[in-house]
Amino acid sequence: MTAALIFEQILNGLQFGLTLFLMAAGLTLVFGVMGLINLAHGSLYMVGAFCCAWITQQTGSFWLGLGGGVLGAAAAGALIEMLVIRRLYDRDHLDQVLATFALILIFSEGTRMVFGSMPLYLNIPEALSGTVALPGVEAYPIYRLFIILAALAVAVLLYLLISKTRLGMRIRAGESDREMIAALGVDIKTLYTIVFALGAAIAGLSGTLVGALRSVQVGMGEPVLILAFVVIVIGGIGSIKGALIGSILIGLVDTLGRIFLPIILKVFMENASANSIGAALSSMLIYLMMAGILAVKPKGLFNAAN
Amino acid sequence: MQQTDTAPKPVTMPKLNREAMVNFTVMAILLALPLWASSIGEDYYVNLASLITIFAIAGVGLNFAIGQGGMVSFGHAAFFGIGGYTTGIAAFHSFEETLFMAMPFAVSGTNQMLIIWIVAMVLCGIAALAIGAISLRTEGVYFIMITLAFAQMIYYFAISWPTYGGEDGLSIYLRNELPVVDAENALTFFLICFILLLSAIFVSARLSGSRFGAALGTARMNETRLATSGIDPFPIKLTGFVISAMITGLAGALFAELNGFVGPSMLSWHRSGEIMVFVILGGVGRLYGPVIGAALFVLLETYIGEWTQHWQLLLGLALLGVVLFARGGVMGMIAGRARHD
Amino acid sequence: MTKPVLEVKGLHKSFGALQATKNVSLDLKPNEIHALIGPNGAGKSTLIGQIAGWITPDSGSVYLDGEEVTNETVASRSRKGLGRSFQISSLAMEVSARRNVMLSVQASEGSSFRFWKQTKSDQDLRETAGNWLKKVGLGGREDIAVSELSHGERRQVEVACALALKPKALLLDEPMAGLGPTGSIQLTEFLEEIRLEIPILLIEHDMDAVFRLADRITVLVGGAAILSGSVEAIRASALVREAYLGEEA
Numbered sequence: 078m079t080a081a082l083i084f085e086q087i088l089n090g091l092q093f094g095l096t097l098f099l100m101a102a103g104l105t106l107v108f109g110v111m112g113l114i115n116l117a118h119g120s121l122y123m124v125g126a127f128c129c130a131w132i133t134q135q136t137g138s139f140w141l142g143l144g145g146g147v148l149g150a151a152a153a154g155a156l157i158e159m160l161v162i163r164r165l166y167d168r169d170h171l172d173q174v175l176a177t178f179a180l181i182l183i184f185s186e187g188t189r190m191v192f193g194s195m196p197l198y199l200n201i202p203e204a205l206s207g208t209v210a211l212p213g214v215e216a217y218p219i220y221r222l223f224i225i226l227a228a229l230a231v232a233v234l235l236y237l238l239i240s241k242t243r244l245g246m247r248i249r250a251g252e253s254d255r256e257m258i259a260a261l262g263v264d265i266k267t268l269y270t271i272v273f274a275l276g277a278a279i280a281g282l283s284g285t286l287v288g289a290l291r292s293v294q295v296g297m298g299e300p301v302l303i304l305a306f307v308v309i310v311i312g313g314i315g316s317i318k319g320a321l322i323g324s325i326l327i328g329l330v331d332t333l334g335r336i337f338l339p340i341i342l343k344v345f346m347e348n349a350s351a352n353s354i355g356a357a358l359s360s361m362l363i364y365l366m367m368a369g370i371l372a373v374k375p376k377g378l379f380n381a382a383n
Numbered sequence: 384m385q386q387t388d389t390a391p392k393p394v395t396m397p398k399l400n401r402e403a404m405v406n407f408t409v410m411a412i413l414l415a416l417p418l419w420a421s422s423i424g425e426d427y428y429v430n431l432a433s434l435i436t437i438f439a440i441a442g443v444g445l446n447f448a449i450g451q452g453g454m455v456s457f458g459h460a461a462f463f464g465i466g467g468y469t470t471g472i473a474a475f476h477s478f479e480e481t482l483f484m485a486m487p488f489a490v491s492g493t494n495q496m497l498i499i500w501i502v503a504m505v506l507c508g509i510a511a512l513a514i515g516a517i518s519l520r521t522e523g524v525y526f527i528m529i530t531l532a533f534a535q536m537i538y539y540f541a542i543s544w545p546t547y548g549g550e551d552g553l554s555i556y557l558r559n560e561l562p563v564v565d566a567e568n569a570l571t572f573f574l575i576c577f578i579l580l581l582s583a584i585f586v587s588a589r590l591s592g593s594r595f596g597a598a599l600g601t602a603r604m605n606e607t608r609l610a611t612s613g614i615d616p617f618p619i620k621l622t623g624f625v626i627s628a629m630i631t632g633l634a635g636a637l638f639a640e641l642n643g644f645v646g647p648s649m650l651s652w653h654r655s656g657e658i659m660v661f662v663i664l665g666g667v668g669r670l671y672g673p674v675i676g677a678a679l680f681v682l683l684e685t686y687i688g689e690w691t692q693h694w695q696l697l698l699g700l701a702l703l704g705v706v707l708f709a710r711g712g713v714m715g716m717i718a719g720r721a722r723h724d
Numbered sequence: 725m726t727k728p729v730l731e732v733k734g735l736h737k738s739f740g741a742l743q744a745t746k747n748v749s750l751d752l753k754p755n756e757i758h759a760l761i762g763p764n765g766a767g768k769s770t771l772i773g774q775i776a777g778w779i780t781p782d783s784g785s786v787y788l789d790g791e792e793v794t795n796e797t798v799a800s801r802s803r804k805g806l807g808r809s810f811q812i813s814s815l816a817m818e819v820s821a822r823r824n825v826m827l828s829v830q831a832s833e834g835s836s837f838r839f840w841k842q843t844k845s846d847q848d849l850r851e852t853a854g855n856w857l858k859k860v861g862l863g864g865r866e867d868i869a870v871s872e873l874s875h876g877e878r879r880q881v882e883v884a885c886a887l888a889l890k891p892k893a894l895l896l897d898e899p900m901a902g903l904g905p906t907g908s909i910q911l912t913e914f915l916e917e918i919r920l921e922i923p924i925l926l927i928e929h930d931m932d933a934v935f936r937l938a939d940r941i942t943v944l945v946g947g948a949a950i951l952s953g954s955v956e957a958i959r960a961s962a963l964v965r966e967a968y969l970g971e972e973a
Contacts, residue, residue, distance in 0.1 A: 114524045114528070164707055170455060170527055171663075171667070172706050172710075174527060175702060176702075176703055176707065178660075178702070179699040179702035179703040179706065180703070182702070183696055183699035183703070186695045186696035186699065187696060303535050303652060306531060306532060307528075307532050310525060310529060310532065353544065353546075357543045360536075360539035360543045365536075367532060368517050371517055371521065372520070376521070
């Protein structure tokens with residue numbers, strides 16, 4: 078175990094956490110403004126990745142694919158918002174869960190009908206492939222660094238959008254008082270569609286970025302969705318800041334736990350059982366952390382009501 | 384579900400009768416079809432009926448949490464899976480003639496269903512106690528997400544724990560045994576499941592009508608009222624959650640017997656969603672709703688799945704339709720609004 | 725001097741920079757109606773919340789019948805004898821008035837962890853609940869769903885729920901709100917009657933009712949109890965007129 082390995086894993090954890098943030102940001106924004114729990118957020122992540130993969134295949138340009146992935150996810154988001162989601166704002170959470178669960182089934186099966194069950198693979202563009210030397214790390218993949226920077230850029234843009242722009246002001250007003258914002262003459266229906274599409278676009282971005290790292294396949298959004306839930310539960314639902322900190326926390330704990338827990342356990346026990354117990358324990362680690370945080374702060378770390 | 388009070392209410396009485404008639408018809412068909420299928424030697428259909436029955440039990444369990452207690456658990460696959468794995472692990476050690484645990488007590492496997500059922504339910508109860516104790520400190524959407532997350536935790540645990548098959552799951556080579564009857568026989572096994580379903584519904588109805596049920600129902604309708612009446616909501620809800628988990632866990636144990644296999648898919652969050660779908664398709668809070676929901680689900684999967692592999696698309700559309708346009712589920716459409724006294 | 729049934733000592737509560745309750749002390753003696761008045765935003769709800777147990781005070785303590793209950797839950801305070809009604813109805817709307825009261829009766833009888841006997845055939849439970857409803861004037865309306873009852877009737881059900889717990893003190897939060905003139909008069913008469921058994925801490929906007937019913941009045945302004953005294957004293961106080969009545973009129 079060297080300092081270099083630790084540093085590299087911290088970067089990996091950061092990269093993982095920040096892609097989670099891109100998912101969690103949309104979820105928490107939609108919940109904060111519209112009070113909606115959206116399970117289909119993972120499907121938008123998948124839609125983004127598929128759009129990107131398809132466009133990249135057709136045009137040969139990853140960058141076009143990336144843009145197409147974001148726009149495709151935003152369009153899919155706007156579409157389901159207008160067709161389905163807006164009927165759910167006044168419903169209880171049970172209805173929201175079920176309707177968005179139904180959307181997952183429809184999206185997954187629909188995507189399978191179009192693209193089949195085999196995973197698609199995206200090639201990382203020339204400019205971002207290869208590795209770079211960092212202090213302490215000889216060769217770190219450039220693409221992972223790119224993901225970190227892109228996600229941080231989104232975080233900053235999101236912050237500026239919400240705190241500095243007119244749209245952001247309306248979003249903040251919508252969070253605190255829906256009636257007031259309606260009274261101000263803001264077209265609340267359009268606002269909600271925009272917010273939903275914005276969340277979808279960020280999820281789509283996350284899907285395209287990760288899709289190039291791994292593979293693009295049906296169901297790819299679901300594990301990420303559940304982790305994003307853990308993130309926003311820890312961070313406090315509705316809080317973008319909480320989502321950012323929660324994501325990084327989860328990314329680091331999960332990544333470092335998987336690498337180092339078995340190593341630590343080997344100090345106490347034989348290799349084989351250290352590996353299996355370590356693997357089992359580290360897969361539970363973030364959930365145990367969530368349980369611990371909730372035991373102390375039932376509404377998450379950054380809930381306004383705390 | 385609370386039944387009618389002694390005070391007659393002539394306007395709404397016929398609807399109650401209608402629901403009772405629907406309940407009776409559904410149960411009669413569920414019983415008659417496998418009897419008939421078995422008589423012509425079609426065990427496939429008997430097993431299909433067993434599957435419906437088992438899913439219905441899982442739904443009855445979840446329905447107790449959602450319909451009576453207002454606790455929207457999105458993690459009941461955890462209990463379904465724990466029930467299943469209990470069966471699988473007990474059978475595994477019984478078959479291999481190894482000990483489950485050598486220290487501090489020698490615990491061997493068993494192939495006795497009755498023991499397995501009890502152990503499965505107790506383990507589910509303990510798991511629900513832990514999960515509920517943390518999750519019930521929160522409410523609303525937090526509760527939904529946290530129960531989902533805990534189920535996911537157990538799912539990943541099952542996947543990464545190699546002793547019992549990890550991702551591949553665990554086969555049960557011989558169906559476990561019951562005293563007197565031959566559980567290997569498809570019809571006998573169906574009848575066992577059917578009796579357990581009736582028992583689960585009966586227990587659920589008794590509990591709902593008891594003082595405990597009144598308190599739990601008030602926790603759903605208005606928690607402020609419950610606390611103001613001098614009853615702490617937390618222990619009431621936790622107890623309800625544990626009971627609900629135990630019923631769903633029993634269904635998991637039966638599911639493992641039926642398939643001769645347990646795997647992580649029993650614990651997946653899709654499974655949690657499906658159990659919820661049984662409840663909602665049938666009608667939340669309706670005692671027999673999960674039976675209708677499970678039957679629809681299994682029949683849809685079996686028959687639409689026959690002519691298109693994309694049956695989940697249709698399931699999704701159907702579910703969306705029910706949620707958006709037919710609140711109250713199938714039971715709501717056939718038998719009208721749920722009644723309270 | 726008679727021992728107070730309910731006693732509040734030095735309650736403080738802040739929400740961020742807002743001091744919602746500033747060093748409030750008050751008590752409730754046997755057989756009295758003690759009214760708590762104050763303009764909107766004076767911190768009445770926050771104070772009531774702390775007395776009933778929904779809100780934890782930053783400092784100070786609450787005593788019920790001589791026993792400190794500051795750290796007890798809402799349910800525990802209810803069991804120990806603090807009955808209350810709400811400004812906004814807090815009943816289970818889908819079920820009958822009787823069912824709502826039955827819940828209080830079962831709580832007062834001890835355990836809700838009884839799993840087998842059916843409440844619908846539990847005649848004792850049903851009749852006891854029915855008697856409380858008769859007592860508040862809802863005889864004949866017991867088995868109607870609360871959602872079908874009028875606004876005033878719902879308040880009566882709430883009072884029946886509170887009484888069924890056999891409370892030592894009643895905390896009534898604006899019981900007159902939304903009642904018509906007849907309802908108001910009926911409720912006033914009823915409160916006159918039960919005060920002989922159970923003292924009442926009354927939060928009320930209807931000043932006529934307050935002046936008619938109360939033995940003592942405490943005026944809450946800006947989170948602090950600025951004045952406490954007999955009806956006459958409060959009526960005469962220029963301070964109150966300025967801080968409160970002036971605004972209302």
